[in-house]
Amino acid sequence: MISTERSQSQSPRSPTAAGAPFLTISVTDPVKMGTGVQSYISYRVITKTNLPEFEGQEKIVIRRYSDFEWLHDRLAEKYKGIFIPPLPEKNAVEKFRFSKEFIEMRCQALDLFVNRIASHPELKQTEDFRIFLQADEEKMDRARSYETGIFKKPSDFLQMFKDVQSKVSDVVLGKEKPVEESTPEYEKLKNYIFELENHLAEAQKQAFRLVKRHRELGQSLADFGKAIKLLGACEGDSLEKVFSEVGSKSEMLSVKLQREADNLLFHFEEPLKDYVRSVQSIKATMVDRANAFRQHFDLDQERKYKELNLEKLKFMNPEKFSETEVEFRELKADSEEATKRFEHIVAVMEEELARFQEQKTADIGLAFHEFAKGQAKLAKDIADAWRSVLPKLEACSTS
């Protein structure tokens, strides 16, 4: 959905909720805090809304990258099956970390992140989201340290045990390879996602290289213009005027090339990068789905096995039977729950995929549109500049 109303600091790709109830968020004003290795960037998050769940019409809070990360991880944990909007990369090369470009791109990506959450029918209703948007700094700090510190969440431990457990049982049952869901449709989807990630990453890499080449060509044109002007000054007479003009055109075009390089970076390469992150988010969801599938499958297998045993026990050892029956009922409940969880993820993913395709087509279409427009304008400017000096140069060479 390409938004037609845009707040000034919102990236053009942020969707906005349509209709009377509104929730508008912007991430702005990156400010460097602290010094040395401890330094970091803080952002201002402004929420404007008329929704009842929120405290008041406008709220401004200060957040840093790890707060956004906290929100992302909480959502990823609670909403299996949903493609959680991606975050910009956590780390960056040290010297690049505080460059103007990097800070600006990160700010835009974070703005996109919160706005995508705000327009997702399920995600926007979470308590964690409201905490993120409204909690004072103290409360936010506490929440963040608790959840993302060196103390792992209890559920993480549980998951680790389950993983080990299933691996062990696989070996015991003589299965080296974990069982995977393999319907033809899902296989097709998996292949598509993996191929897409590869090709996107390559396209993004090439787009970045194009940015670099534009910058280099721009720099060369500036140096060239300067050299030609000096040459003209040395020659004097009519040649000087013409050379001076050629030199000036070169320098002017150099500026345009640098601008186009920036344009390509922000409106073409960055959207492609964002797309890559989205696909990685999908892959994370696919991992969740695979885990859910395995749990469902294993518990189901166990249930079937124990059901058989139970029948035998009924006749052979009635005393033990009632004991075992209780255990079996618990197992059955667990199994059904695991199956439900898995099926839920499958259903949610269906919807998510449809949403993703629609969104992606719009975003990428826009990015390529910007690309072609920028390139066409640049080409025209270059042609116009050189054409304008041709008459004078022709006069020179025929004299």
Next chain:
Amino acid sequence: MISTERSQSQSPRSSMAAGAPFLTISVTDPVKMGTGVQAYISYRVITKTNLPEFEGQEKIVIRRYSDFEWLHDRLAEKYKGIFIPPLPEKNAVEKFRFSKEFIELRRQALDLFVNRIASHPELKQSEDFRIFLQADEEKMDRARSYETGIFKKPADFLQMFKDVQSKVSDVILGKEKPVEESTPEYEKLQNYIFELENHLAEAQKQAFRLVKRHKELGQSLADFGKAIKLLGACEGDSLEKVFSEVGSKSEMLSVKLQREADNLLFHFEEPLKDYVRAVQSIKATMVDRANAFRQHFDLDQERKYKELNLYVSHFAFTHFWLCAKDFQLTRKFEANVFTFQDIPNNSCGLRSL
């Protein structure tokens, strides 16, 4: 002079003699000869003319770079004051030496070289030029080895001695710095030439960098186009068509950029480089002029000095001669006086007086 009639292999900057008598030369068909370190490029030099000094209407000879170099050096030696048309650079980075571009650029520059000689009123009449254009390979080889081998020309040795001599005399005469011609007009010209060379070299360097940047941008566009097409194929549906078209345009533009890079190299950067060589040729002529000036100046000084000496010694000689004469006469006189005083002792002598 921009020539309006051009033979296909002549570079557009070669000027041609106008009117009925004609002399058309082209340097073509570069061919790699030999192998390994001994390998070199040979060129076909085709001369078409109706001038009587030449043997026949058309002559084709095979020449290599060192033959052109021989001709250049002979002309530089014989025609002091004339800006000898420049040669392309002698050496090149090894791996570049046999690249298609390099060979073609060198061929064009050599073609320009001979044609500039052919349109210079004095240079075109030189015997060496005719030897270069017509001699068979053996004769050319002999001429080349004799002149440009490890055996220096006698003239070179002479010049070396003269240089040492003038340096020594400078020291003796108490002049550490060699004297330079310094009229305001010539100073102005010297400054202009030196400044021009610097700015030209810089402009040429920047032009070459532009060539490189065009090539790099072209390559990036090709890689980009390919990546976008693959992405489109992966997506399918409507996106595939659009991506495929964007990819194709990129690849098409890449080709155009590579072509423009070649265009810049051959028709912009190379002419600038040629211009730099021409200015270096002017500088060489200025060195000749400076040497000639110094010789003139030193010999002039010497002459004045010796003239003075000669006058002095002539005077001394005359004085000495006069003194000698004088002495002789004095002796005679004294002798006479002596004889005269003897007369009373020699009465018969005196009675006869």
